[in-house]
Amino acid sequence: MMLSNSEKVDFTASSDKVCVIQARDLSLQFGDKVLLNHLDIDIHAGEVTALLGPNGAGKSTLLKVLCGEIKPKSGTVSFFDQPLNNWAREELACHLGVLPQHSALSFAFTAKEVVELGAIPLQLTSPELKEATASSMQYVDINNLAKRLYPTLSGGEKQRVHLARVLTQLSKAGDKCILMLDEPTSALDLAHQHHTLQIAQNMAMQGAAVIVVLHDLNLAAQYTDRMIFLNEGEIKADGTPTEVLTPKIIDTLYGWPVSVHTHPTGDFPYLLSANHSVF
Structure with a gap:
């Protein structure tokens, strides 16, 4: 089940922080599959932004387009008000760090x-x-x-x-720092999952713009300032964890019911899910 246009949630994160990455009208298609559909996004310094959504939603693709690994069919990406294509590779590498899902290194x-x-x-x-x-x-x-x-x-x-x-x-990197993490907790145990996201959070507190692709909604709720839910290459919800982590949004995007609660030791939401028969 997908959100209809009348139901589509559009919580655009309001921020007076510096816009570090600006992307406009990003489109990408592979065969009949639309990966990004005229997508606009701004990423701010001092925030951890999570890219979330079901499998195949376009999360990793968007990250690869934003860092320049993949060239979109149309649209533009700018870092610090300078078009990405204008950055010298050596200079950009001093300010942009990307941790991919898999790193091929056998030496x-x-x-x-x-x-x-x-x-x-x-x-x-x-x-x-x-x-x-x-x-x-x-x-x-x-x-x-x-x-x-x-x-x-x-x-x-x-x-x-x-x-x-x-x-x-x-x-x-100084005051121009961008950190992109693609599923950085996928192979980690519980303690190192938290430690890794604490590092991301600390980087943002020091002024970096941090983007992280995650599947664990509860980890995202605890460590990110902004959650962007994607599906079929479009932004379906965008806002703080409290704004966008609702049973309706999660059920609509993932097709699975959840209950949402406030964490007993922290001011952030957490989700409980179970077999359909429980709900």
């Missing part, structure tokens, strides 16, 4: 050497590289993996190593 590097790869665009001195790498590894809590060969790591450990690599890449 027998140590985890520390993988983290050091993040510094390639920065032209750091040896002491600066050592400091940036050590800081990122400590922040992500992977010092114990430093000498491990990357191919021997578990999926979750690899994910954390690449997060440290991206943080190293952004260590000199």
